[in-house]
Amino acid sequence: MPTMWLFLTRRLRTWLILTVVVPLATGLLRRVGQVIERRTGSTPVTRALYKAGDLGDRARSTLRGGRRRR
Numbered sequence: 359m360p361t362m363w364l365f366l367t368r369r370l371r372t373w374l375i376l377t378v379v380v381p382l383a384t385g386l387l388r389r390v391g392q393v394i395e396r397r398t399g400s401t402p403v404t405r406a407l408y409k410a411g412d413l414g415d416r417a418r419s420t421l422r423g424g425r426r427r428r
Contacts, residue, residue: 384414 366374391407398404 380414381418384411387411387414 387407388411391404391411394401394407395404
């Protein structure tokens, strides 16, 4: 499987990572934050996990040409 990446161009690999892997990872971080928050309440860890999820949303919005919130 790793050798399959050799056949993809660098630009295509970057696009795949940004459109598939990053949204999945940030969604997973947000979900883990929700589960932990339900069990223990709001902690610095849960807030950091939510911020990581929001970072992915902001990056995706910026790449799509969305307006930045202040």
